[in-house]
Amino acid sequence: MAATSSDKAISLSPAEVVNDHLIEELRRRIVDHAVAPGVPLREQDLATEFGVSRARVRHAFNILEERGLIEHIRNRGAMVARLDPRKAGELFEVREVLEAQMVRLATERGPAESWGDLTELFGKSMDAKLARNDLGAYEDAVHLFRRRCIEAAKNEVLSNLLDSLYDRTHVLIRRLVLVPGRAQEGMRQHREILAAMRDGKAEKAERLKRKNIRSAREWFDNYREYLL
Amino acid sequence: MAATSSDKAISLSPAEVVNDHLIEELRRRIVDHAVAPGVPLREQDLATEFGVSRARVRHAFNILEERGLIEHIRNRGAMVARLDPRKAGELFEVREVLEAQMVRLATERGPAESWGDLTELFGKSMDAKLARNDLGAYEDAVHLFRRRCIEAAKNEVLSNLLDSLYDRTHVLIRRLVLVPGRAQEGMRQHREILAAMRDGKAEKAERLKRKNIRSAREWFDNYREYLL
DNA sequence: CTACTTTAGATTGTTGACAATATTGTATAC
DNA sequence: GTATACAATATTGTCAACAATCTAAAGTAG
Structure with a gap:
């Protein structure tokens, strides 16, 4: 329940926008089906692509999983949530x-x-x-x-x-x-x-x-x- | 939107229950006002208390923030969400x-x-x-x-x-x-x-x-x- | 005495290395 | 040829050290 523009009002540190960009871009891809449901999301791949560390990617996964956009199975990784x-x-x-x-x-x-x-x-x-x-x-x-x-x-x-x-x-x-x-x-x-x-x-x-x-x-x- | 008992159905690895325990216990404390709104939540303190690493605590914070129970300000840390x-x-x-x-x-x-x-x-x-x-x-x-x-x-x-x-x-x-x-x-x-x-x-x-x-x-x- | 600056301490943010686990590929027995 | 067991690889999970940032205390000038 974060992520409304009104929330963070003023401040926007450089690191923060990078972080939000990652989450927002992943969200967009999932929502638009740029990556299909069931497709695994590899931490390292995304980390490399966005030029960030794996920890950041994992953080983004946490958020998106809590929002129901990603399914995460332990030791197996994350994938785009399927919709039955x-x-x-x-x-x-x-x-x-x-x-x-x-x-x-x-x-x-x-x-x-x-x-x-x-x-x-x-x-x-x-x-x-x-x-x-x-x-x-x-x-x-x-x-x-x-x-x-x-x-x-x-x-x-x-x-x-x-x-x-x-x-x-x-x-x-x-x-x-x-x-x-x-x-x-x-x-x-x-x-x-x-x-x-x-x-x-x-x-x-x-x-x-x-x-x-x-x-x-x-x-x-x-x-x-x-x-x- | 994770965290219903029906979700994870069968498997429960030892590490997983520790992780869930941490989230659930923090949730309980916040919901019961065992820690008052506005009180800062120190990562190291909780990590020590629960005998886990700070990374785990931060993971729990992510989840609880997305659920609206915690407010997180960058470089300032997390606190129990206030309810105006x-x-x-x-x-x-x-x-x-x-x-x-x-x-x-x-x-x-x-x-x-x-x-x-x-x-x-x-x-x-x-x-x-x-x-x-x-x-x-x-x-x-x-x-x-x-x-x-x-x-x-x-x-x-x-x-x-x-x-x-x-x-x-x-x-x-x-x-x-x-x-x-x-x-x-x-x-x-x-x-x-x-x-x-x-x-x-x-x-x-x-x-x-x-x-x-x-x-x-x-x-x-x-x-x-x-x-x- | 007040306001500002500096400094020391505490706290969070980030990273890369290592461990644990799962997946894939290969060889072997039947 | 199929299925099982094993090895190699890839992927995720965990952690502890280091960097960046903030807070609070001490010091200094006016």
């Missing part, structure tokens, strides 16, 4: 209530007028983009929605948990928009949610966000064999 | 939805008849115990309720998050039952929740559990100056 269907389901169940809470708090704490540009972003022009399969635009919009909600919710504990859960399911979520029709439905749901948020209806927005994640989970279950 | 009112509020906001989800899943997945003994535990006899301020009995009952729910919910991700959050607020929750009337109200709420669970009304139980945590938070806010 059961664990994926568990992650969805937790995301369901946490993302809903995020939306609720964002609605309560963010000024109602601040959701206008997002409403526009999810507006008609996005329909056209989706029609020509511009999934990147949709993905960016959803990502921005998330960041803005997290920011507005003003809850660091929640924010860290959401980021952690998101990291573990990032690839899954990305693949999910490939499923025909999912992006369209996701967009409909986001429009509903945003409408509720603009009206200041926090509870309604929460309920809708919950349905959104549930729906995503159902699509995931139906297309599991393609996605995992 | 703001962060406490954030923890309550997250617990609210996660514990509610826990109750919901437990109701859906645990057999309805399995809540009978808990209903009894929270029955009339507990009134008498509370009347003579036997807070330990109440505390034990709530603790058992929690464990049974977590077990029945069958969601390891959720379980780990709940444990982690609970660790960070454990002392607060303990102190809260000292507030006159809080234990009585908490018991009423648990009876309601259990009734819903016995009837298989998962959504109702979830809603009630949510109200329960909210209520706890309100009591906490009202008596904040005594509790923090």
